Every structure is written in structure tokens, then in C-alpha cells.
Amino acid sequence: MNRNQRRAGGATGKAGTATGDAAALLGRAVPLHQAGRLADAEALYREALAVQPRQPDALHLLGMIACQTGRYAEAADLIGQAVAANRNVPDYHANLAFALQALGRSAEAERAARNALRLRSPFPEAANTLGNALNAQGKAEPAADAYRAALRARPDYAEAEGNLGTVLRSLGRAAEAEPLLRHALASQPGLIEARAALGLALLDLGHSDEGEATLRAVLVQRPDHAGAALALAGARQRRGADAIPAYRRFLTLEPADAEAWNGFGLALQAADRIAPAADAFAHAVRLAPTMAEALTNLGTIRRLQGRPAESAAVQRRALDLRPDYAAAHTNLGLALQDLGDDAAAEQSFTRALEFDPAQALARFNRAILRLRQGRLTEGWGDYAARFESGRLRPKRPFTIPEWQGDDLGGRRLLLWAEQGLGDELMFGALLPQAIARFGPLIVECEPRLVSLMQRSFPGITVRAPSRRPDDADCHLPFGSLPRLLWPRIADATAPAGWLQPDPARRADWRARLDALGPGLAVGIAWTSQRITTERRASYTELDEWAPLLRSPGLHAVSLQYDGREEEIAAVEQRFGLRIHRWNDLDQKADLEGTAALMANLDLAVTVASSAGEMAAALGVPVWRLGRPDWTQLGTAVRPWFPTMRCVHPQDGGAVGDAISVAFQHLVDLREGEM
Structure with missing residues (x-):
């Protein structure tokens, strides 16, 4: 703010006496104002106005106190009266611009700042306020010019330098913005907006750790800084870190921001917190019923919750709003696939690709559908998009080219x-x-x-x-x-038992299994180390295996590489049986030892698990429990593993229902041996 401390001149006669009285009151008030005794100064300014109601300096300085105490509407009114009384004082216009900008009246603030600059040039404070007013109106380039003018007039003007850095960052010029912001903050560490802009610039430049730390520092200084909280949430979300706390903070400050509720839902979904994610997306839709992004995300959650018909209906609502929304077409295809309508699902995936040929998730899902149907040429073509789909790990970067299947011509x-x-x-x-x-x-x-x-x-x-x-x-x-x-x-044919265990270790495990006594040594794997809502339906609980485990003459061997000692011990005690495992074998770290053990099994019965894949690669008979999937390539078997048998639950039941089918197979096997 700019303080005009000019005192009114004296006059003669009655009017002159009033003017002199007002000037005397101002003379007493200004030192109090400068000393920070605002209440005392304000009382004297008001006395001066009672003596001389349109005294411009008194109006202006009283308006300044209103600015200093956050009463911007009153400040704009008082300083506006001062301007009306005397239009030739640049400080009046500059401080009016400041008050108007604080009220969000940016177009009026721009006019007032330009008036100040016409009366005095250079005028760095007025130029800085002009930049703020222009920037608030979306005029970023002219705002940058105004900030530069302020800095030319006053090179040590940290606030203007911070504002210039902030606007340059918003223009996508983070590399230019960063040094300006650092320099401004070195001079004036309390510039919160400059620090927030520095955090954003660092994120733009790929310095995620420092950028996030800078935004956290902003929130320490200003816990209510909504922009920093939202930026921190977005940054953490982009790199796959936990963004939930940052979103919670932002939404406490800005509870009506539908886009943030949508982002919050995505963060919850990434953490597999499906029900809260559904609530967040639904809230976003209530706040913004035409927000197609929130609708398609809500539809996706409904599918994960096992409600595919509702999911499809929500996706169609999103497409009514945005018929060319490729992601919604993709998500509709997934819902239709869950409903058993493969033809319509494929049509939706293809439609997504028509609107956005780069929609890798649609191409990947169409690949899975086609491979499941045995349409290998088409399926493998689409499967090339798997790395870009977001469903799998990223592709490794190489400096050498990817081979396209042409003649190698001596290349390695x-x-x-x-x-x-x-x-x-x-x-x-x-x-x-x-x-x-x-x-x-x-x-x-x-x-x-x-x-x-x-x-x-x-x-x-x-x-x-x-x-x-x-x-x-x-x-x-x-x-x-x-x-x-x-x-x-x-x-699609592969050799049986292509993976070869160490002969000496295999012999050692043969002796250990023989020591269990007569009967079948059967390896079991019933679940996965990574269980999410989407994957849960593919796995089982160990106690569901009781009919199989209690079969006479069966020696159950755990192939769960993640141990699960408590779960195993509970089932052993409940059913009075033994599931064999050995403390000197770490099935996760020691794959040589694990392979040697597996190679001696009579049979492995597993869910979709790497344990089953390894046993089958070793040539061990494997019964794989689960619903038909794309890896069967449209057949009744899995061509990758000649010794693997697919055991499906009857009538589309849960995977656990396949255990009774496996038990009957075991009975049939035993009877065939008799």
C-alpha cells in the first residue's frame, strides 16, 4: 500500500479555521498511524472529517487503516471519496486499486492502477497492483509486463519478483520462473503465493521431492492454503503416492469443488477403498451432474462392486453428456463384458478407439476379449498396447530398437x-x-x-x-x-517341463517327501499376496479347501510363498490335519529350492498363482482352479502348460466352488489307480 502523507494547506476566515483544525488533527494522527496505533489514529481521522467532511487526505488515510485491518469494502468507499475530492494524487488511485483488487473487482482495480501510473511513472507499487489485476482477469502476458515494469523501477521489489515468477509459471515457463521465485523468497520468505508457485514450478520441472516439500512448507505457514493442498494432492497422485490426506485437507477448505471430489475418489480407488471412493464420485456428481469424468469413474466403481448393470447405465449417462468420451466407451465395454455381452463390449472398445486411437486401455481390453475368444492374430495385435494401458508395469527403456519380427540378419x-x-x-x-x-x-x-x-x-x-x-x-x-x-x-503348443531344477536339490527333496509316508504329495496355493477388490474373486480362503485336505492318503504341501503361518495353523487345528512346510525353505527368495520341492510333487492344485505356473513349467501335473480366462486362448486348456488342467466352478459359481470339483477329480484319480 502507498501512503500519501501530504498535509492540507492553511486558509483564512471561518472556512480557513475549519481547514486548519482538520490539518492539525491530521498532523497528530499521522505519527500515531505510522507507529501502528491504528485505533487512536482512526479516531483522529474521523474527528478531522467531522470538522471538514470531504477532506481528501483524511478520507484516504482512514481508508488505508480500513485496508490494514481487512475492511476492504469500507476502504474502497473512503479512498474512492478521496479520489472524487482530488483526482490528481497518484497514491489515492494506487491504494484504491489495491482495495478494489482485494475485493475481487479486478477490472475497476486495473483502471485505478492505470490512473496512478498516468499521474506518476515509474510507480512500482501501482505497477505491481496493475499486474495483479490483469492476472486475475486472465491477462497473464500483460500482467508479466506490469511486474517487469515494477522491477525496473525497483529491482529489490521481492513481491513483484514473486508475482512475475508466479505468472510465468502459469504460462508454462517454469524454467524462467524458478530462479525469480527463489530470489524473491530469499529476500522475503513470507511470500506465501511465491512459495506455492515455486512448488508448482519444481513439479513442472520434474523435481517432485523438492516440489512436494515446498508445498508442504506452504501448508505449515498457511494451513488454509487450498491451492497448495490441491497441488500437493495432484502431485502425489501422479506419482502413485498416497494423496488422500492432501485431498482431505483441500476438501475441508473447499467442500464444493467437484473436480477435487473426483480426484479424491481416484485416490481412494487406488488405495482399494472402494466404498469411500464410490461415495466421493457420487458426491462429485451431485455437485456437478454434467461432469462426465465423475460419472464414468462412478460407473467403474459400481462394476468393481459387482453391479455391472448399474455400471453400464451410469456409463451411458456419461456418454449422453459426451458422446465422444473414449474412456466412458472403454468402461462401458468392461461393464458389458461382465454382463456376458462380448459383442457389445467389443463394439464399445472399438468405438473408444475411433474417438481416441491412443486409448490404450480400450485396445488392451479388446485384446483380452479377442484372445479369450481364440482370435489370436487380432488379439496379439491389440496386446501390443499393454504397456501404455496403465494396467501393467511400464515398458523398460532401451537405447536399442524393439525388434518387429523381420529378418534378424545377424543381429543379436x-x-x-x-x-x-x-x-x-x-x-x-x-x-x-x-x-x-x-x-x-x-x-x-x-x-x-x-x-x-x-x-x-x-x-x-x-x-x-x-x-x-x-x-x-x-x-x-x-x-x-x-x-x-x-x-x-x-x-499354440509348448513343451512340457521345460524348466529344469537342480538335480542334487531335487534328490534331497525327494527324500524329504518320501519320509511323509505312502500317499500323494499335493502342493496347494489358495490365494495371492496382493488382494484387491478387483482380484479378490480369483482367490479363496484356506478353510474352503477342507474337503480336499482331508482326503485319505493326501499329504498337503503349502506352496504359498508368503507363508501365512497363522492361517495354516488355524486350519490345522480346526480340521485336525497337517499342511507341510519347512522352515529352511523360503519359497519367495529361494526359487531353486522351491523348484526342487515342486518337481517331486505328485500334483499341484492352485488358484491363478505363480506357484501353479512354476509347477507346470517344471512338468508337474497342475489343476488350476478358476473361471475361464484369456490365457486359455479360447480352448479348454492353457496351451502354455501341457500338464495343466483347468478346473472351473460349475454353473459360473465362485472360485471356491471349484474345490469340490477338484475333490471329485481326485476321487476319480484314486479309483482309476485301484
């Missing part, structure tokens, strides 16, 4: 494992065929598998993933092998 090919251990073993079933067709290869796999793979493929280089391989000319992820080697279902 690097094959690298993708996704989790189960997928690595599934796609690994094509390695014998790839080695035979493509010649000497380099294979990079999960480090725990290296020795097993090297033993299984002694003629090639096998190693853990390298940062920058310099001994290969091109690369290909494992999941791209089927597109080249299995274009038709007739091509």
Missing part, C-alpha cells in the same frame, strides 16, 4: 521378462521355440530365476536385467513372442 536379440513371475513363466513357455528359430539369444529374467533358466537353456546367455545392455542389437519383451510364434491357435 535380447528377450526380456515383463510383469510378474507368473507371466514370466507363462510367456517363458515360448523360449524353447524362440531359441530354435531365432538363434543365439540373450535372455534377461527375474534374478531369482537366472540359475534355473541358465540350466534350462545352456546354449544362451541368461542374466538379471541390465541397465544398458551393450551386447545386443535389438530387444523384445517376452509378451510379444506369441504375436510372432503363435499367430493361430494351431501354433
Whole structure:
């Protein structure tokens, strides 16, 4: 704010006496004002106005006290009266602009600031206020010019420098903004908006840790800084960190922000907090009924909650609002797929791609649908979008090109494992065929598998993933092998038992299992270490396995790599049985030992699990419990594993219902042996 401390001149006669009395009162008030004794100064200013009602200095200075105490409407009125009484004082116009800008009356503030600059130039404070007024009206470039003018007049003007940095960052010029903001804050650490802008600029420049720390510092200084809370929430959400607390803080400050409720819902969904996520999306829709993004997200949650018909209806509402909304078409396709309408689902995925050819999630889901139907050529083509879909781990970056299946012409090919251990073993079933067709290869796999793979493929280089391989000319992820080697279902054949355990360790485990006595050694895996709402339906509880575990002559062996000691002990006590495990074998870390154990099993019965994939890769008979899925490639089996049998629940029941089917298979097996 700019204080005009000019005192009114004297006069003669009666009017002159009144003027002199007012001037005397102002003379007493100004030192009190400067000393911060605002109440005392205000009383004297009001006395001066009682003596001389239109005294411009008294009006102006009283308006300044109103500004200083946050009474901006009163300030604008008082300083406006001062301007009306004397239009030639630049400070009046500048401080009127400040009060008007504080009230959000930016167009009026702009006019007042320009009036001040016409009367005095340079006038850094007025130029800074002009920049604020222009920026509030969305005129960012002219605002930047105004801030620069303020800095030319006063190079040490930290507030103007911070404002310039803030507006440059909003223009997408974070690299220019960062040094300005740092310099302004070094001079004046209390510039909250500049610090918030610095946090945003750092995020823009990819310095996420420092950017988030800066935003947190803003919130320490100003816990009610809604912009910093929202920016922090968004930053954490983008990098997959927990954004829920930041969203909660923002929504406490701005509870009517529908977009933030939508973002909050996404954060809750990422944490697998499905019911609260549904509430957040529903609240966003109540606040903004035409917000298609919140509608499609709500529809997705309804599908995860097992309500596909409702999900489809909500997706159609989103599409009524935005017929070209590719994400909603994709999500509608998923709901239709859950409802059993594959044709309509595929049409929705295709529609999404018509509106947005880069909609990788639609292409990935269409791939899964087509592969499940056995349409391999089309399916593998779409499956190439898996890395961009957001459903799988990102693709590894390489400096060498990805091989497209053309003649290698002497080039050396690097094959690298993708996704989790189960997928690595599934796609690994094509390695014998790839080695035979493509010649000497380099294979990079999960480090725990290296020795097993090297033993299984002694003629090639096998190693853990390298940062920058310099001994290969091109690369290909494992999941791209089927597109080249299995274009038709007739091509989808893999050898049995291609993974070779260590012979000495296998013999050791043979002795251990023989010590259990006569009967069948049956490995079991009933769940996953990573259970989410979406994945839960594919897994079981151990106590559901009681009919199988209590079968006479069956020695159950746990293949749960995550231990689950308490769960196992509870089932053992409840049903009076034994599930074998050994303290000297870590099935997660020691895959050599695990493979040696599995290779001696008579049978493995598992849900969709890497344990079942490994047992099948070793050539062990495996019964896989679950509903039909895309990895069967439209067949009754899983072509990747000749020794695996798919055991489905009857009449579309839960996966646990397949246990009774497996039990009957076991009875039939025993009777066949008798």
C-alpha cells in the first residue's frame, strides 16, 4: 500500500479555521498511524472529517487503516471519496486499486492502477497492483509486463519478483520462473503465493521431492492454503503416492469443488477403498451432474462392486453428456463384458478407439476379449498396447530398437521378462521355440530365476536385467513372442517341463517327501499376496479347501510363498490335519529350492498363482482352479502348460466352488489307480 502523507494547506476566515483544525488533527494522527496505533489514529481521522467532511487526505488515510485491518469494502468507499475530492494524487488511485483488487473487482482495480501510473511513472507499487489485476482477469502476458515494469523501477521489489515468477509459471515457463521465485523468497520468505508457485514450478520441472516439500512448507505457514493442498494432492497422485490426506485437507477448505471430489475418489480407488471412493464420485456428481469424468469413474466403481448393470447405465449417462468420451466407451465395454455381452463390449472398445486411437486401455481390453475368444492374430495385435494401458508395469527403456519380427540378419536379440513371475513363466513357455528359430539369444529374467533358466537353456546367455545392455542389437519383451510364434491357435503348443531344477536339490527333496509316508504329495496355493477388490474373486480362503485336505492318503504341501503361518495353523487345528512346510525353505527368495520341492510333487492344485505356473513349467501335473480366462486362448486348456488342467466352478459359481470339483477329480484319480 502507498501512503500519501501530504498535509492540507492553511486558509483564512471561518472556512480557513475549519481547514486548519482538520490539518492539525491530521498532523497528530499521522505519527500515531505510522507507529501502528491504528485505533487512536482512526479516531483522529474521523474527528478531522467531522470538522471538514470531504477532506481528501483524511478520507484516504482512514481508508488505508480500513485496508490494514481487512475492511476492504469500507476502504474502497473512503479512498474512492478521496479520489472524487482530488483526482490528481497518484497514491489515492494506487491504494484504491489495491482495495478494489482485494475485493475481487479486478477490472475497476486495473483502471485505478492505470490512473496512478498516468499521474506518476515509474510507480512500482501501482505497477505491481496493475499486474495483479490483469492476472486475475486472465491477462497473464500483460500482467508479466506490469511486474517487469515494477522491477525496473525497483529491482529489490521481492513481491513483484514473486508475482512475475508466479505468472510465468502459469504460462508454462517454469524454467524462467524458478530462479525469480527463489530470489524473491530469499529476500522475503513470507511470500506465501511465491512459495506455492515455486512448488508448482519444481513439479513442472520434474523435481517432485523438492516440489512436494515446498508445498508442504506452504501448508505449515498457511494451513488454509487450498491451492497448495490441491497441488500437493495432484502431485502425489501422479506419482502413485498416497494423496488422500492432501485431498482431505483441500476438501475441508473447499467442500464444493467437484473436480477435487473426483480426484479424491481416484485416490481412494487406488488405495482399494472402494466404498469411500464410490461415495466421493457420487458426491462429485451431485455437485456437478454434467461432469462426465465423475460419472464414468462412478460407473467403474459400481462394476468393481459387482453391479455391472448399474455400471453400464451410469456409463451411458456419461456418454449422453459426451458422446465422444473414449474412456466412458472403454468402461462401458468392461461393464458389458461382465454382463456376458462380448459383442457389445467389443463394439464399445472399438468405438473408444475411433474417438481416441491412443486409448490404450480400450485396445488392451479388446485384446483380452479377442484372445479369450481364440482370435489370436487380432488379439496379439491389440496386446501390443499393454504397456501404455496403465494396467501393467511400464515398458523398460532401451537405447536399442524393439525388434518387429523381420529378418534378424545377424543381429543379436535380447528377450526380456515383463510383469510378474507368473507371466514370466507363462510367456517363458515360448523360449524353447524362440531359441530354435531365432538363434543365439540373450535372455534377461527375474534374478531369482537366472540359475534355473541358465540350466534350462545352456546354449544362451541368461542374466538379471541390465541397465544398458551393450551386447545386443535389438530387444523384445517376452509378451510379444506369441504375436510372432503363435499367430493361430494351431501354433499354440509348448513343451512340457521345460524348466529344469537342480538335480542334487531335487534328490534331497525327494527324500524329504518320501519320509511323509505312502500317499500323494499335493502342493496347494489358495490365494495371492496382493488382494484387491478387483482380484479378490480369483482367490479363496484356506478353510474352503477342507474337503480336499482331508482326503485319505493326501499329504498337503503349502506352496504359498508368503507363508501365512497363522492361517495354516488355524486350519490345522480346526480340521485336525497337517499342511507341510519347512522352515529352511523360503519359497519367495529361494526359487531353486522351491523348484526342487515342486518337481517331486505328485500334483499341484492352485488358484491363478505363480506357484501353479512354476509347477507346470517344471512338468508337474497342475489343476488350476478358476473361471475361464484369456490365457486359455479360447480352448479348454492353457496351451502354455501341457500338464495343466483347468478346473472351473460349475454353473459360473465362485472360485471356491471349484474345490469340490477338484475333490471329485481326485476321487476319480484314486479309483482309476485301484
